[in-house]
Amino acid sequence: MQVARQILATVLGVIAGGFVTMLVEMLNVVLYRPPAEIENDLEALRRYSETLPIGAALILLAAWCVGCFVAGFVARVVAAQRAMLPGVIAIAIYFTMTCVMLFLIPHPLWLWIVTPLALLGSGLLALALSAPKSVMLVCDRLIAAPIESVFQVVSEPERFKAAVPDIQTIEFLSAQRQGVGTVFRETRLMHGKTAANDLEITEFVPNRMVRIVASAGGAVWDSVFSVSLEQQRTRLTLAMEARPQTLVARLLVPLMMVMVGPAVESDMDAVGKFVEQQGSAPEPTTT
Structure with a gap:
């Protein structure tokens, strides 16, 4: 159809x-x-x-x-x-x-x-x-680990870096290192090239959801990680919305999303593998 x-x-x-x-x-x-x-x-x-x-x-x-x-x-x-x-x-x-x-x-x-x-x-x-005002990408994984362990990895930049091999460095630009107001610079390898982006945590509900926002390529990239219990495992869902801010971005963002998609899927796989290998007990949270 x-x-x-x-x-x-x-x-x-x-x-x-x-x-x-x-x-x-x-x-x-x-x-x-x-x-x-x-x-x-x-x-x-x-x-x-x-x-x-x-x-x-x-x-x-x-x-x-x-x-x-x-x-x-x-x-x-x-x-x-x-x-x-x-x-x-x-x-x-x-x-x-x-x-x-x-x-x-x-x-x-x-x-x-x-x-x-x-x-x-x-x-x-x-x-x-004629391009849409935003482009959405949604993916999820069912992970054999407690909600606390999964949420800790996706909500703490340093833990996320440990889980995702493509992330090379994390540099904090704010005094705090977790929760709303945390700003950090993530440098990662994408398609053989190094890319650095500044990200900010704008919403944080413990063991439920975290929203991370970045501006890049003339667009606002709004990513929400959410966790829920399903069949004694954790359902990790990522909803990424790209909102172009310029005419050029409206033309390019759909193409950029095609390249970003595989990287996001790879990140989700890496998080699932990392958490399952770490065991069921979440690590102590550092501030």
């Missing part, structure tokens, strides 16, 4: 883009009425297109840009969960059709040069403006 909706979104985007293009191009008929003989004479149409008045050419360019924008915007808005792929495909189809038309019917040279760049810009703008 979801695949059918994505296909429908792509088709609707292309149709909407073509329809809007036609509407804008009608301005040329009103402002720059073409010679009557070009209606049934392809060669005459080519000669006319090569010598388009600058105003008519600009209207054409505007029509294509608006059409490309609408194609990508509609496709992504209609798509399930505002997925980016239908928008990208709709823009690619519109881009290809426009380039084919430019090839078949000669236009001024400057229009050949400007059009691909303008379409690319309008397409990217459409993808950014």
Whole structure:
């Protein structure tokens, strides 16, 4: 069902883009009425297109840009969960059709040069403006250990570092080292590169949940670890929400989440393995 909706979104985007293009191009008929003989004479149409008045050419360019924008915007808005792929495909189809038309019917040279760049810009703008306001990632693990032990690892930065091999260093930027108000810098290895981010614990309910917030890549990353008892084991759930703060971030955050996802899954696996290997008794809390 979801695949059918994505296909429908792509088709609707292309149709909407073509329809809007036609509407804008009608301005040329009103402002720059073409010679009557070009209606049934392809060669005459080519000669006319090569010598388009600058105003008519600009209207054409505007029509294509608006059409490309609408194609990508509609496709992504209609798509399930505002997925980016239908928008990208709709823009690619519109881009290809426009380039084919430019090839078949000669236009001024400057229009050949400007059009691909303008379409690319309008397409990217459409993808950014139609992106969801936030992107959510949820994963969980069932761990054979008491709630206290699991919560201690995810709520104390130093313990979390001990559990996750990819974290290289933890540097505290606040006087306190646990609970609300704790600020720390986490340096970790991601995809072979070192990345450092400042994080803050903004909510803390012992043996229940901890909220950790960071700002990176033009977005606010809001992560909530929660623990609950299930079948004499602990259910650890991580809900990570990324809220883009800029247009560029709205475009890039969904792509960033694709890279972050495997790292988060790996962290959850590491926490589960670490706690189970440490035994059932939680370590004393340090302040």
